[in-house]
Amino acid sequence: MARPALSPTERSTPRRHRERAAADRAALDAILDEGLVCHLGFGTDAGPVVIPTGYGRDGDILYLHGSTGSASMTAAAGGAPVCVTVTLLDGIVYARSAFHHSANYRSAVIHGQARPITDDTEKSHGLRVLTEHLAPGQWDYTRPPNRRELAATTLIALDLTEAAVKTRNGGPVDDPDDVAAHQGWAGVLPLHRVWGQPQPADDLPAVVAVPERIRYRSVPT
């Protein structure tokens, strides 16, 4: 399926390190699919607010949700501009000078207006996307939301039309004089995410085994 090209604007075009800006839809999707939490930014009368929240991607739509009692979701669903950022930290860059220390990372910064999803069918679909992103395989494994739960959930959708992808990878970029003079180590210390041992709920009968899809859940890196 053809995907709409991203349309970086003045707002979303990185002004520095343009070589790091890969305005590439596949890169955006890969970051969103690998991340688990996004940071949602929205404006208030008192200034900007940034909160961490779950999300899920379905093609060109990003879904976010929260409680109907959440001031953040209410503010974000109002149609004002929002910014959603997903960052994957891949390592720390140890250089020969303090100045050239850096981090290897991939980030996606998405701009748009969020629209509230109120139709129960679409809301249920969006929550499936969100749940499957957070915990793959769980939507069909567990009880779906009832009407009361749907009513208690605010779901918002954001079109993936304006976004900026930035990445840094590779080793330190040191000044030649520092490379010649420095006697110590320089390089990259990679950072990975790994799943730990599944911890059964306190009220789970001991006879229930951990499904393989959970025990061996993959962590892309």
Place this chain on the structure above:
Amino acid sequence: MARPALSPTERSTPRRHRERAAADRAALDAILDEGLVCHLGFGTDAGPVVIPTGYGRDGDILYLHGSTGSASMTAAAGGAPVCVTVTLLDGIVYARSAFHHSANYRSAVIHGQARPITDDTEKSHGLRVLTEHLAPGQWDYTRPPNRRELAATTLIALDLTEAAVKTRNGGPVDDPDDVAAHQGWAGVLPLHRVWGQPQPADDLPAVVAVPERIRYRSVPT
């Protein structure tokens, strides 16, 4: 040393899950000290922008930095309200219903006005704090910034006076009917960060060993 108490305001007081809000200065410091990247939110004429960036804490001051050519840093340093959020994702909560799926996490949401640091001595101090947070032990191990590098760096400081800490931990909180009816697994899949094998720079002589503080860098949790 006595620390100023946090002063949650209407803006920074979570309206939901107040039991998760531990307005506790030690908890704030622990999150900031364990995190590696923050998400900085600031307003623009076109709406909010959220970018990932490094930071460092010195007592009651949070330092952030960027290039003087960075539009984000210029905007954030202008004295308008900013929001800095650090999130540690600790695991995914697998429940018996889609609705009760959740994430275990710790987050700190800090509000304030950032002030630019222009004095070279204070700027150098702030960059030391930042560098030591990103890569402990490196400030004294590598060449300090020269005047050109200091001039090319925007450093901003944010007082830790208004912040909200939220945490979720523990297993799923399921409806009793679901606990009785569901035959499958429920619990928590913990998520950890681990350092990989240090990767030497391409231009590093093979004879240079990796310092132990890097090879055995600790990852809290």
